[in-house]
Amino acid sequence: MTDTRPAIRVSEIFGPTIQGEGVLIGLPTVFIRTGGCDYRCSWCDSLHAVDNQFRHEWKMMPVDAVWQSVVALSGARPVMVSLSGGNPAIQPFGGLIERGHAEGYRFALETQASVAKDWFAELDVLVLSPKPPSSEMRTDWVAFEACIEAAREKPQVVLKLVIFDESDYAFAKDAAARFPSLPVYLQPGNHTPPRRGEEDAAVDLAGIMRRMEWLIEKVTQDRWFEARVLPQLHVLLWGNKRAV
Numbered sequence: 001m002t003d004t005r006p007a008i009r010v011s012e013i014f015g016p017t018i019q020g021e022g023v024l025i026g027l028p029t030v031f032i033r034t035g036g037c038d039y040r041c042s043w044c045d046s047l048h049a050v051d052n053q054f055r056h057e058w059k060m061m062p063v064d065a066v067w068q069s070v071v072a073l074s075g076a077r078p079v080m081v082s083l084s085g086g087n088p089a090i091q092p093f094g095g096l097i098e099r100g101h102a103e104g105y106r107f108a109l110e111t112q113a114s115v116a117k118d119w120f121a122e123l124d125v126l127v128l129s130p131k132p133p134s135s136e137m138r139t140d141w142v143a144f145e146a147c148i149e150a151a152r153e154k155p156q157v158v159l160k161l162v163i164f165d166e167s168d169y170a171f172a173k174d175a176a177a178r179f180p181s182l183p184v185y186l187q188p189g190n191h192t193p194p195r196r197g198e199e200d201a202a203v204d205l206a207g208i209m210r211r212m213e214w215l216i217e218k219v220t221q222d223r224w225f226e227a228r229v230l231p232q233l234h235v236l237l238w239g240n241k242r243a244v
């Protein structure tokens with residue numbers, strides 16, 4: 001039978017590996033990284049899934065083909081599937097989530113929350129990651145709230161904030177104050193992301209650890225006891241390497 005569901009624009013599918021950050025850190029996960037993003041953050045570490053220069057690497061894949069890749073990678077054992085990007089919210093994931101749930105798989109999506117979709121309510125975990133001032137992007141809080149409304153209190157919804165400097169920290173506090181019911185995860189940004197075509201470029205590990213210590217100090221001094229501070233574990237382990 002022909003698959004009439006809209007195809008998904010995929011940059012890469014890989015795993016299982018561990019989720020490297022946020023609420024699901026350490027959990028074995030298969031990743032579907034989509035191609036294309038409505039943002040251009042100054043420090044984006046996934047340019048190969050954002051920049052049109054890499055468009056030739058992206059594939060329009062039918063839902064069945066994406067699903068078969070996930071099943072093959074996971075050995076048909078249900079696992080957490082992370083929908084990432086780019087901005088995965090601009091892809092049609094409803095059919096895939098329905099298919100995966102029928103087999104016992106779970107789905108998490110991470111997005112900057114610029115685009116809301118009805119199928120957010122079918123997710124198991126929705127990670128909303130508004131981009132701070134250092135990204136040079138501006139958060140549309142109306143669109144952000146539409147994402148929370150689209151989830152209809154079905155998935156676990158959390159707030160994840162990347163922090164590079166004082167103004168990012170102030171932004172994070174403001175975001176948390178706007179949505180006090182959402183659990184908050186903070187992480188220092190990778191200030192040495194790969195440049196175009198340099199996917200294995202070294203990261204400044206010592207610098208990242210210093211930023212981590214600075215962030216922990218800020219949170220504890222502020223008595224911001226609801227926030228959790230985490231590193232990007234995959235960056236500590238594998239630097240800027242792709243598909244790990």
Ligand code: SF4
Pocket residue numbers: 037038039040041043044045046047050085086087112131
């Ligand atoms: S929203 Fe994410 S994927 Fe898109 S440009 Fe920003 S960091 Fe990169």
